[in-house]
Amino acid sequence: MPHTRQFFYALALTVCAGFSLLAQNAADGSTGASAAGAAPEPVFAPDGSTVQLGEWTARNLWLRRGTGVSSKDSDFWRHFMHGLRDDKGIPVAWPQLFNSPDEAQKWLAGEAARLQCPNIKTSNFPVLLLDGPHTLVLPKPVLPLSSLSALKGRNLRFYLWLKGENCGTGSLWDNAPTVVFSLKDGLDNLISTTESLFKTRGTFPWFCYYIEVPIPGALNTTPPAEEAENADQSALLTFNQGNGFLSSLFGNELVPPETLPSGGGLYLTLKNRGGGKAFFSTLSWENLGAPKDPPRSSWTDAVSGSRAPNPDYDELPMHIFFGLDPDKPWNFLHGNHATPDITSIEGLKKYLSSTSHDWFHCLYGVANLGYIHETGTILKQCREFEAGWTEVLLDHLLRWQDLRTGLWGIGGTPNLLISQAVVEKCFSPAGLRRSDQPLRETSWLAVRNTALPNPELLVESILSCRVQDAAGRPRGWNRFAFQDQKLGQEQRYSLSDLGSTCAAVQLLAQIGAQQGSPALQKTIQSALYDTWEFVLQNFFSQEYLWRQTDISWAVTTPAYMLKLLNALPWLEQRSDHTLPKPKCSVQEQPGEKIRVTWEGQKNRYASLRVYAAPAALGQGEISEKHVVAILNRNSSSQFTTDPLLLMGKILAAAGNRWGITAASEGADYIAAKMALLPRNLTVGDGGNELIFPIPGSGAAEGADAQAAADTGPLKYYVTAVTPYNVMAGLTEITLSEGAP
Secondary structure: OHHHHHHHHHHHOOOOOOOOOOOOOHHHOOOHHHHOOOOOOEEEOOOOOEEEEOOEEEEEHHHHOOOOOOOOOHHHHHOEHHHOOOOOOEEEOHHHHOOOHHHHHOOEOOHHHOOEEOOOEEEOOOEEEEEOOEEEEOOOOOEOHHHHOOOOOOEEEEEEEEEEEEEOOOOHHHHOOEEEEEEEOOOOOEEEEEEOOOOOOEEEEEEEEEEEEEOOOOOOOOOOOOOHHHHHHHHOOOEEEOOHHHHHOOOOOOOOHHHOOOOOEEEEEEEEOOOOEEEEEEEEEEEOOOOOOOOHHHHOOOOOOOOOOOOOOOOHHHHHHOOOOOOOOOHHHHOOOOOOOOOOHHHHHHHHHOOOOOHHHHHHHHHHHHHHHHHHHHOOOOOOOOOOHHHHHHHHHHHHOOOOOOOOEEOOEEOHHHHHHHHHHHEOOEOOOOOOOOOOEOHHHEHHHOOOOOHHHHHHHHHHOOOEOOOOOEOOOOOOOOOOOOOOOOOOOOOOEHHHHHHHHHHHHHHHHHOOOHHHHHHHHHHHHHHHHHHHHHOEOOOOOEOOEOOOOOOOOOOOHHHHHHHOOOOOOEEOOOOOOOEEEEEEEOOOEEEEEEEOOOOOOOEEEEEEEEOOOOHHHOOHHHEEEEEEOOOOOHHHOOHHHHHHHHHHHHHHHHOOOOOOOOOHHHHHHHHHOOOOOEEEEOOOEEEEEOOOOOOOOHHHHHHHHHOOOEEEEEEEEOOOOEEOOOEEEOOOOOOO
């Protein structure tokens, strides 16, 4: 039993090319200015130890130490984000990105500020300094359209050396020094924004960070004078990479399009909103080829056990944000230059006292402390926490809850996203209650196995801040809930955003999982149904992609939707025997096939399903894996398409657009449910008839047919399914007579 328990804790952790030796040319993707002769070409030393760009030289001293580019020396994590080095990067000097030397000069630091990292890197490239709270949009593109035309469908990695002096006061995520890449096409449309995920602040020495920017294969790099007719196609490509959308839910936005220079290209914005001094040096980039995700295990620093960008100077949320490595000791919990020893009561209290006004610390730091304690202790990832540690944490969580609303928040203001994180990670002794799955223990998500406090008050508050239409019908939720009335006056009563709506749905589902009150359950289930209906009607495009608000036309980030759908009971297999059963006639057809005819009224249903299950199997044991055919009423609408098929279309569209899956987005229930569907499913659309091969016959093909044949004699059943996936009960059918 201890081994089994340890396995489940380990499983839970998952929930949380060569380069030229000589000058590069424009065909390889170097800047258009270089190709035109306006700027020098980069020249690399044969051993990679130096790279020169005109009068500027960067020296990669570690190569001269003989460690070699394939070294796994943990010293690299002290100086390079995830140990990834920039010796292959094509350099770009800051003056190249300004319109004139005079314009550049006012942003450049003196020679004394130049990059000096002993035994690792030196560079006399100009250093750009943001002294105070500044946002700088560089007027020239890092890569113009002429360079981007050769980089379509490629992933680019940009390296940047950064040093801070008392910078980043305020919210960690919003105010730490940040870079944003903005991609514009040949028709001047903003195609994507990619924000850096490194968030180091305070005072720290030179450190090399990176950010990866995908260039869409369909990017239009033709200037408007040559190809103006592609405007509509280009505008459809807009998306957002990174986590800038997360900031927007807390009142901050990425660089708006109107602040960018006119013309196509890849532009760079540098931000230092929190003040202090932020020094930027030796920008370079590397073509990684076709986008692919490296294993996150390769990011882990062997010394600290952290995947944070800068493990020696990053704060606690950054050590958690990139995931926890179950194969390395979590030494980062014992403190670094920015965080106290979290395993001690003194360190815990010091940390908790500093987080109440920082949403990122609340969301990714405090909300995860109980989980880290439980998994860290069981899996022996770190030394023992001080006795009494969980009592201190629980006391803080209970005092943190707002007794007027039952919610948790920032600086005394309740917040849906933070409340959802606290409830999910600190007060969830069991998983969501599913009608077709046994209840799953999740004791690692409950501090001292404590049940959720004040659930009725929570439900009342969540439902009270829901947006309503002019007729009083419920819609979704938005980030202005519980905020000062001056904020979002034009949208707070009309806009619904997906992030807040997802948080509300997850909260309601988590509360429902712990409550036995029939009245409270009825209220929660009614709210979940209303939200499901509203989301399907208002957030999806005709291509089954989703938007981040109900009033937006732009498809941007893949965030939130799959988690929202995963928390709903939508895909659960459940029956309502008060629903009228479908009238069907069944006939065997030539070629070992079966024809089912759906007769009578269908208006309340989305589809007809046919199941083939072993004769010895009871109806209560029949599941999605026994479905052999589905007849949609009409697949042109979400509400007349079988829910399982609709979910499949949503996942296929998301996979093609963003390269995501249900599993990669944490929607484990959806992933498991969809995996049950047979691959050779027969699907009909519209009409009254459905013809499908007899399972196990010569007309059926593939492994599914063989599996069906191996089960022995089969019985056939039909059922009609509502848009909300409620079945009208299974009715057994035979080939010689109609269903009763």
